[in-house]
Amino acid sequence: MEPPEKPDVAQLPQAVRRVLEFKEARRKQLAQLPPEEKLRIIVEMQKWARAAHIATGRPPTPVWNLDELMKRAKPEPPSQV
Amino acid sequence: MNAAIRAFRELQAQGVIRAFALGGASALVFYTEPVLTYDLDFFIILDAPPDTLVSLQPIYEYFTRQGYTVSGEQVLIGDAPVQVLVAYNPLVEEAVQNAIELPFNGETVPVLTPEYLLAIALQTNRHKDRERVRLLWQQATLDEGRLVDILTRYELIERWNHLKSQM
Numbered sequence: 001m002e003p004p005e006k007p008d009v010a011q012l013p014q015a016v017r018r019v020l021e022f023k024e025a026r027r028k029q030l031a032q033l034p035p036e037e038k039l040r041i042i043v044e045m046q047k048w049a050r051a052a053h054i055a056t057g058r059p060p061t062p063v064w065n066l067d068e069l070m071k072r073a074k075p076e077p078p079s080q081v
Numbered sequence: 082m083n084a085a086i087r088a089f090r091e092l093q094a095q096g097v098i099r100a101f102a103l104g105g106a107s108a109l110v111f112y113t114e115p116v117l118t119y120d121l122d123f124f125i126i127l128d129a130p131p132d133t134l135v136s137l138q139p140i141y142e143y144f145t146r147q148g149y150t151v152s153g154e155q156v157l158i159g160d161a162p163v164q165v166l167v168a169y170n171p172l173v174e175e176a177v178q179n180a181i182e183l184p185f186n187g188e189t190v191p192v193l194t195p196e197y198l199l200a201i202a203l204q205t206n207r208h209k210d211r212e213r214v215r216l217l218w219q220q221a222t223l224d225e226g227r228l229v230d231i232l233t234r235y236e237l238i239e240r241w242n243h244l245k246s247q248m
Contacts, residue, residue, distance in 0.1 A: 068159025
């Protein structure tokens with residue numbers, strides 16, 4: 001399926017265009033965040049998605065355990081022969 | 082994720098895998114705004130001669146020994162399914178070989194470069210892949226010369242030009 005045609009933003013009311021510009025700038029700011037912070041945001045999105053699924057009677061979607069995910073791995077003890 | 086990174090490095094040291102790198106939507110956290118995803122996709126190149134039957138069993142056994150739950154073809158780390166994907170074509174294999182080490186949570190992780198992520202998404206070409214292409218094009222810092230080289234060699238340049246004209 002082909003992607004939809006590019007909407008003609010110039011035809012939209014100025015107030016809407018301002019909102020779209022703000023959103024675009026916000027997304028660019030988000031792109032600059034450190035990956036660890038983006039992972040936290042993804043987990044927040046997962047919580048929203050899960051709540052929406054439950055609210056609409058669909059099977060709940062998973063939510064990552066961020067603490068566990070960010071846990072630094074401990075080196076393995078040397079294997080004994 | 083750090084646990085997964087360490088596990089893959091161990092497997093590499095043991096000679097089970099030749100190389101690995103984070104790819105898919107989870108790799109986008111290094112280049113674009115965060116996007117909703119449920120999996121951590123690790124692409125691997127196995128250290129096996131060509132034309133041999135590859136088995137991921139040693140990898141799953143390793144994770145099981147480390148105390149992680151292996152469910153089907155996924156390893157659960159902090160409720161995040163870690164998907165182990167063998168590099169399935171020459172483009173993905175080249176992408177893994179050219180992955181770059183990026184800092185993450187006090188360590189480093191090999192991550193596919195944005196040029197290869199874009200090329201793989203373009204090759205896969207589902208709706209969500211095209212959305213990833215758009216995000217990478219608009220937000221990531223891309224080396225356009227390298228991108229065009231990859232897209233040309235893998236015959237994706239026409240698809241790229243078509244998609245770019247709609248962005």
